[in-house]
Amino acid sequence: MDEPKVTGTKPKMSTTRKILLMLGFLSTLAVIALITVAVTQNQPLPKNLKYGIVLDAGSSHTNLYVYEWPAEKENDTGVVQQVEVCKVEGPGISGYSQTTEKAGPSLEHCLQQAEDVIPLKQHQETPVYLGATAGMRLLRLENKDAADKVLSSVEKTLRSAPFNFQGARIISGQEEGAYGWITINYLLGNFKQSGWKKFLHSLKSVSETSGALDLGGASTQITFVPLEISSESPQNLLYFRLYGKDYQVYTHSFLCYGKDQALQQKLARDLQITKNSRLSDPCFHQGYQRTINISNFFKNPCTSIEKKQFPFSQLYIEGEGNYEKCRRNIQDLFNKTNCPYSSCSFNGIYLPPLQGDFGAFSAFYFVMNFLNLTSDVPFTLDEVASAVQKFCALPWHEVKLQYHQIKEKYLSEYCFSGAYILSLLENGYEFTTENWQRIHFLGKIGSSDAGWTLGYMLNLTNMIPAEEPPARPLSYGSYVGLMVLCSLVLVSVILLAWLLFHKPKCLQKGIV
Ligand SMILES: Nc1nc2c(ncn2[C@@H]2O[C@H](COP(=O)(O)OP(=O)(O)OP(=O)(O)O)[C@@H](O)[C@H]2O)c(=O)[nH]1
Numbered sequence: 001m002d003e004p005k006v007t008g009t010k011p012k013m014s015t016t017r018k019i020l021l022m023l024g025f026l027s028t029l030a031v032i033a034l035i036t037v038a039v040t041q042n043q044p045l046p047k048n049l050k051y052g053i054v055l056d057a058g059s060s061h062t063n064l065y066v067y068e069w070p071a072e073k074e075n076d077t078g079v080v081q082q083v084e085v086c087k088v089e090g091p092g093i094s095g096y097s098q099t100t101e102k103a104g105p106s107l108e109h110c111l112q113q114a115e116d117v118i119p120l121k122q123h124q125e126t127p128v129y130l131g132a133t134a135g136m137r138l139l140r141l142e143n144k145d146a147a148d149k150v151l152s153s154v155e156k157t158l159r160s161a162p163f164n165f166q167g168a169r170i171i172s173g174q175e176e177g178a179y180g181w182i183t184i185n186y187l188l189g190n191f192k193q194s195g196w197k198k199f200l201h202s203l204k205s206v207s208e209t210s211g212a213l214d215l216g217g218a219s220t221q222i223t224f225v226p227l228e229i230s231s232e233s234p235q236n237l238l239y240f241r242l243y244g245k246d247y248q249v250y251t252h253s254f255l256c257y258g259k260d261q262a263l264q265q266k267l268a269r270d271l272q273i274t275k276n277s278r279l280s281d282p283c284f285h286q287g288y289q290r291t292i293n294i295s296n297f298f299k300n301p302c303t304s305i306e307k308k309q310f311p312f313s314q315l316y317i318e319g320e321g322n323y324e325k326c327r328r329n330i331q332d333l334f335n336k337t338n339c340p341y342s343s344c345s346f347n348g349i350y351l352p353p354l355q356g357d358f359g360a361f362s363a364f365y366f367v368m369n370f371l372n373l374t375s376d377v378p379f380t381l382d383e384v385a386s387a388v389q390k391f392c393a394l395p396w397h398e399v400k401l402q403y404h405q406i407k408e409k410y411l412s413e414y415c416f417s418g419a420y421i422l423s424l425l426e427n428g429y430e431f432t433t434e435n436w437q438r439i440h441f442l443g444k445i446g447s448s449d450a451g452w453t454l455g456y457m458l459n460l461t462n463m464i465p466a467e468e469p470p471a472r473p474l475s476y477g478s479y480v481g482l483m484v485l486c487s488l489v490l491v492s493v494i495l496l497a498w499l500l501f502h503k504p505k506c507l508q509k510g511i512v
């Protein structure tokens with residue numbers, strides 16, 4: 001019997017099917033090649049970093065900052081970041097008025113630290129700037145020759161460092177305020193908004209920039225964009241065009257109203273009414289004692305108008321620890337009697353109505369941070385006042401015991417500083433219970449300290465363009481994502497087409 005023949009009845013592939021299959025294969029190959037080329041061709045180049053150094057020669061001390069940014073993104077906003085900060089040992093440069101030749105050498109240790117952070121081959125091209133603030137403004141008023149000699153000494157040291165020296169000068173209070181405002185808004189990404197953020201902001205009429213409050217040792221600055229621009233006090237108005245947008249900014253710097261000089265002013269006033277060399281001070285803790293040398297006390301331009309002869313050369317201060325009394329005592333520093341403008345802060349200085357959020361940094365932050373008053377959810381004005389009151393009421397021996405790790409100079413003054421900050425903001429600028437919580441106490445934004453130095457460098461290196469630089473519509477990530485998505489859609493369409501042209505058996509009616 002013949003076995004039934006099992007013949008290979010493989011269905012022959014039709015020519016159309018073969019062509020379609022080939023087409024599908026080739027398109028998949030093309031899509032893969034397209035993605036590979038796109039991804040490799042458009043990959044960001046290896047980071048080419050640039051560096052810049054700014055020395056903040058403040059009244060109390062000098063800080064050296066090293067900034068870093070990718071060279072190819074120089075004009076983008078938010079790309080410059082602080083990579084190093086070095087606190088110079090000893091006093092601020094104005095403290096070298098008697099030994100001017102030592103001002104420069106005091107910076108050497110921090111300059112060495114900058115040399116270690118910045119790659120050797122980039123030392124020469126790295127710009128270094130020094131800006132001196134209120135301490136040097138005061139020294140210039142008191143003794144111009146000493147101020148010039150201090151600046152020459154620091155210039156000599158900076159020129160001998162391996163960096164590209166770009167100048168050492170005293171910046172004005174206006175500049176200090178403006179650059180602080182630029183720094184925080186640059187770091188917060190408020191200048192240039194792209195894509196959705198820009199669209200959302202155009203829908204809500206949100207306040208686009210944040211005001212800046214800086215409290216130093218010798219001066220304090222307030223800077224913000226007011227709701228309405230008034231030309232009553234042109235010296236307080238600045239005009240900027242940044243990333244294609246105009247900003248009209250109010251700024252004022254109060255010399256002698258930094259927290260150290262405010263204390264000096266307060267003591268000078270207290271001295272006027274003391275009968276003897278003992279002074280009971282409500283702004284220091286009970287049990288705290290401090291001696292002040294009166295002979296040098298009135299050389300300072302912040303206290304010189306109170307100068308008079310005393311039958312004693314030393315003043316003995318004894319703490320009383322009374323917050324309410326301290327507030328009343330400090331209030332006298334803010335003269336609210338005469339205002340030649342539509343509205344004023346104090347001492348007859350124009351201040352437009354406060355507007356928007358404020359970032360408060362330097363000593364505003366140091367003090368509030370010490371008092372645990374800098375959480376993300378802002379404290380109310382009453383909560384802040386009662387925290388300062390409670391702290392001031394602590395006897396000195398208890399404060400020392402509880403915070404033994406903190407420098408006595410700082411520790412002894414937190415009560416005064418807390419009360420002073422409240423007086424300045426509440427009485428001076430007239431923040432109220434309603435807008436108090438719009439003040440955000442901040443030390444750093446990302447890795448960068450809030451302060452004027454970054455804004456100063458961005459300005460001097462022309463890193464903030466007036467017009468918005470042409471930008472790629474998509475980021476690298478979004479571009480790759482879109483490429484992949486389009487390619488997948490393409491492959492799916494081809495696959496679908498193939499399925500439609502040549503229905504596989506399993507999809508034919510009746511089989512499934
Ligand atoms: N508690 C505390 N106080 C600090 C610290 N650093 C500085 N201070 C004090 O806070 C005040 C302000 O400090 P800065 O903002 O550095 O002031 P500055 O830049 O030296 O002074 P200006 O030239 O007026 O800006 C001064 O009284 C300093 O002594 C800190 O880390 N902790």
Ligand SMILES: [Ca+2]
Pocket residue numbers: 058059133215216217362
């Ligand atoms: Ca400062």
